Amino acid sequence: MPFNIDVGDIIAGLAFLLSGYATWQTVSFNKKQKSLVESQEKLNNLLLEKENEDLLNEKRAYLGASFIKLGSSKYRLRIWNKGASTARNVKIEFPEGNDVVIDSEVTDKFPMESLDRHQTVDLIAAVYMNTKRKHVVRLIWEDDAQSHNEKLYYPTL
Structure with a gap:
């Protein structure tokens, strides 16, 4: 049983490989995005703590x-x-x-x-x-x- 490969099969194979690469890139990008969001959330929390500390220091006598x-x-x-x-x-x-x-x-x-x-x-x-x-x-x-x-x-x- 001969295995015939025509142009449509090659195009489908390339589309499948391209789809797999795009999926891998999307997963990688989402991981980086999640890491960025987490670090931004930590930074926002630190800024809020600093602001609260500054407000408290304005109310303190030393x-x-x-x-x-x-x-x-x-x-x-x-x-x-x-x-x-x-x-x-x-x-x-x-x-x-x-x-x-x-x-x-x-x-x-x-x-x-x-x-x-x-x-x-x-x-x-x-x-x-x-x-x-x-x-x-x-x-x-x-x-x-x-x-x-x-x-x-x-x-x-």
């Missing part, structure tokens, strides 16, 4: 404490707000005791009703020869992001 030296022998404990929001009901505590800041300064100025962005408050520090160089200060405040914020600082002379 308080700090450090000693500053004025002249040759005058010191101040400076409390500052570098955050984007106003700190409210600001309190100060000295967990290891207060032997450097004058007590009347603390009781007169704290608790502060508000400490605005870039605002500072200075407390007079009485520094003597036997004054320890490192102190512990706890600041407690409220802001638009949280109703209770608390942080320990270790200012040094």
